[in-house]
Amino acid sequence: MTRLKDQFNEDRRDALQEVVNIAMGQAGDSLAKLFGTFVELSIPKFHLCDVTELNQVLSKNDAYVEKMTILRQPFSGQLRGEGIALFNNSGVNELASLMGYEGEVTFGNEREMLLDVCSILVGACLNGVASQLEISLSYTAPTIITKDTTIEEFFKPESIQWRYAMIMEICLTLEQYDFTSNMLLFLSEDSFPPLMDKLDHMLDEL
Amino acid sequence: MDEELSRLVKMAVSQINAGMVILDANHNIVLWNRFMQIHSGVSEGEIKGKNLFEQFPELKGTGLKKKIQSVFLLKNHAFTSWEYRPHLFQFANPHSVIGDDKWMQQDCTFSPMIDETGAVTHVCLSVFDSTNTAVYQKKLLRASGSLMKQRNKLAEINTKLEEAQNQLLQSEKMAAVGQLAAGVAHEINNPVGYVNSNVSALEGYINELLQILSAYETCEPALDQNNELIEALTQAKKSVDLDYLREDLGDLLKESKEGLDRVKKIVQDLKDFSHVDESEWQHADLHKGLDSTLNVVNNEIKYKAEVIKNYGKIPEIKCLSSQINQVFMNLLVNAAHAIETRGTITISTGAKDHGVWIEVEDTGSGISQEKLPRIFEPFFTTKPVGSGTGLGLSLSYNIIQKHKGTISVESEPNKGTKFHIWLPIDIESDDNSDANVA
Numbered sequence: 001m002t003r004l005k006d007q008f009n010e011d012r013r014d015a016l017q018e019v020v021n022i023a024m025g026q027a028g029d030s031l032a033k034l035f036g037t038f039v040e041l042s043i044p045k046f047h048l049c050d051v052t053e054l055n056q057v058l059s060k061n062d063a064y065v066e067k068m069t070i071l072r073q074p075f076s077g078q079l080r081g082e083g084i085a086l087f088n089n090s091g092v093n094e095l096a097s098l099m100g101y102e103g104e105v106t107f108g109n110e111r112e113m114l115l116d117v118c119s120i121l122v123g124a125c126l127n128g129v130a131s132q133l134e135i136s137l138s139y140t141a142p143t144i145i146t147k148d149t150t151i152e153e154f155f156k157p158e159s160i161q162w163r164y165a166m167i168m169e170i171c172l173t174l175e176q177y178d179f180t181s182n183m184l185l186f187l188s189e190d191s192f193p194p195l196m197d198k199l200d201h202m203l204d205e206l
Numbered sequence: 207m208d209e210e211l212s213r214l215v216k217m218a219v220s221q222i223n224a225g226m227v228i229l230d231a232n233h234n235i236v237l238w239n240r241f242m243q244i245h246s247g248v249s250e251g252e253i254k255g256k257n258l259f260e261q262f263p264e265l266k267g268t269g270l271k272k273k274i275q276s277v278f279l280l281k282n283h284a285f286t287s288w289e290y291r292p293h294l295f296q297f298a299n300p301h302s303v304i305g306d307d308k309w310m311q312q313d314c315t316f317s318p319m320i321d322e323t324g325a326v327t328h329v330c331l332s333v334f335d336s337t338n339t340a341v342y343q344k345k346l347l348r349a350s351g352s353l354m355k356q357r358n359k360l361a362e363i364n365t366k367l368e369e370a371q372n373q374l375l376q377s378e379k380m381a382a383v384g385q386l387a388a389g390v391a392h393e394i395n396n397p398v399g400y401v402n403s404n405v406s407a408l409e410g411y412i413n414e415l416l417q418i419l420s421a422y423e424t425c426e427p428a429l430d431q432n433n434e435l436i437e438a439l440t441q442a443k444k445s446v447d448l449d450y451l452r453e454d455l456g457d458l459l460k461e462s463k464e465g466l467d468r469v470k471k472i473v474q475d476l477k478d479f480s481h482v483d484e485s486e487w488q489h490a491d492l493h494k495g496l497d498s499t500l501n502v503v504n505n506e507i508k509y510k511a512e513v514i515k516n517y518g519k520i521p522e523i524k525c526l527s528s529q530i531n532q533v534f535m536n537l538l539v540n541a542a543h544a545i546e547t548r549g550t551i552t553i554s555t556g557a558k559d560h561g562v563w564i565e566v567e568d569t570g571s572g573i574s575q576e577k578l579p580r581i582f583e584p585f586f587t588t589k590p591v592g593s594g595t596g597l598g599l600s601l602s603y604n605i606i607q608k609h610k611g612t613i614s615v616e617s618e619p620n621k622g623t624k625f626h627i628w629l630p631i632d633i634e635s636d637d638n639s640d641a642n643v644a
């Protein structure tokens with residue numbers, strides 16, 4: 001763990017922050033075009049932590065005390081991990097029309113829409129990072145994990161396979177629609193070496 | 207790419223056991239592979255260059271355009287899943303033998319096709335047949351659903367059993383109380399019998415003694431007034447206060463006889479109340495039942511409330527009178543408990559619809575709106591632990607139901623509560639059902 005923290009030194013952290021900021025800028029732009037409304041993306045926060053510290057790290061954010069709908073979208077390739085999207089169940093109707101679902105919001109299309117939003121968010125954030133780092137990623141269909149669970153109940157350390165993970169926390173807000181979603185991107189431990197390599201490569205080119 | 211490989215890739219796209227459609231930025235179909243041709247019955251030649259949403263108008267307004275747009279804009283992957291959208295294209299179910307679904311269930315993926323400059327030029331839609339998975343999944347769901355139902359049913363039966371057991375316990379308790387009462391009544395009856403006859407005999411003897419005493423007294427003036435004996439006699443009469451004694455003897459005897467009458471009455475009430483010897487359906491006068499129950503619970507009521515009886519004219523009804531008395535007792539005791547310092551309990555009766563109604567109304571604390579629907583539940587009590595079991599009303603409810611009658615309640619907090627009971631004259635007669643309908 002400390003070895004990993006050492007590896008993720010200030011230079012590399014700055015480089016990654018830079019990459020991610022650019023990616024978020026592009027993502028915000030594309031999302032605004034897609035939704036046809038102003039999209040606010042928070043500046044991503046990084047955590048490098050042990051699974052046992054996970055809840056402690058996440059509990060600093062008030063948004064996670066509420067009961068939420070939790071979705072996951074796995075990705076693989078040179079970087080491997082999962083995007084976890086958290087919705088607080090408000091603004092769903094507005095979002096449906098924004099996403100081009102006409103008529104009544106049914107069980108089926110509400111679910112599908114949340115899944116759409118999940119893969120859009122994960123894709124928007126990751127693709128920008130991937131293209132800058134010149135890596136390719138592939139995605140598996142997202143799934144709904146639970147409705148009405150708090151994040152603390154959800155992340156039981158014993159149910160997570162990784163020991164360490166890098167977490168990137170991003171919050172998306174559509175102010176006009178009272179819609180907020182928090183997203184956590186988990187990078188698995190074995191994605192570290194390739195990620196560090198890519199960052200070094202970028203730093204060399206500067 | 208070398209030509210051989212290119213030929214193989216083309217072949218693979220054609221032969222792959224999944225649908226593959228390539229769309230350009232205007233949603234026009236560029237490629238429509240064999241799987242799509244076979245299942246849709248439309249050849250690639252017929253559909254190439256045509257707009258997807260015009261060819262399949264049912265896809266409009268279902269969020270698909272946004273999905274495709276997101277792939278173009280974000281280089282994203284978009285998906286549909288049979289669970290939430292059973293199919294994108296309405297293809298007949300190829301598993302027509304095992305499946306109960308008419309249409310093929312599909313999982314679909316929209317992937318970006320990116321050129322050398324990094325721009326998304328086309329979207330590739332792949333369609334996978336998930337009918338098999340869906341069929342098994344649905345079977346599983348149905349199975350677990352029916353398991354769940356059975357589980358709930360069992361749980362329901364369990365609570366019913368528990369309730370029944372509690373009621374059994376409570377009625378056993380009441381039966382035991384009844385038997386005890388009957389035993390006590392019997393034990394008291396014997397001594398009261400001979401005390402009663404002894405008191406009658408005593409009354410006779412005392413009257414005779416007093417007569418003799420009067421006779422002696424008439425002789426007094428004839429005696430020598432200066433005699434020492436007469437002095438002692440006067441002294442003795444004075445010290446016992448003979449006149450008062452004469453007067454009081456009568457009163458004492460009268461009160462004793464009244465007391466004995468009351469004891470006899472209580473014994474009779476205990477017997478009536480317990481009805482140990484008549485556990486069968488019999489015609490009974492409910493006024494008698496009310497009166498004997500009132501006597502039995504008199505101690506609980508007398509310091510709390512004045513009892514007003516508004517008895518109407520009612521026929522005898524066929525019932526298990528000991529059980530009906532239990533109901534009266536529960537209502538009267540509850541009413542007395544609800545009164546804090548002093549109030550009134552009004553008992554009214556009357557005849558209606560081939561039956562008899564009884565109302566017990568108190569000026570007690572009343573019952574709040576939230577609690578009112580729960581008071582007939584077993585174990586619902588607001589009384590402190592140890593003083594109420596919360597079974598009184600639930601038992602009463604069941605007794606009234608057994609008699610095919612009704613029990614209802616009206617209450618206003620701080621004003622009081624009124625319980626209304628209606629019982630049919632004869633539960634076996636068909637008239638009652640008519641009356642209930644009318």
Ligand SMILES: Nc1ncnc2c1ncn2[C@@H]1O[C@H](COP(=O)(O)OP(=O)(O)OP(=O)(O)O)[C@@H](O)[C@H]1O
Nearest residue numbers: 540541544581587588589594595596597598599623
């Ligand atoms: N006349 C009444 N006035 C106000 N509250 C009443 C009246 N009758 C019943 N209740 C409420 O209904 C509850 C249930 O009554 P019930 O007779 O079933 O049980 P209980 O009197 O609490 O206990 P027990 O089993 O000893 O009778 C009581 O605890 C009381 O809160």
Ligand SMILES: [Mg+2]
Nearest residue numbers: 536540598599
């Ligand atoms: Mg009671």
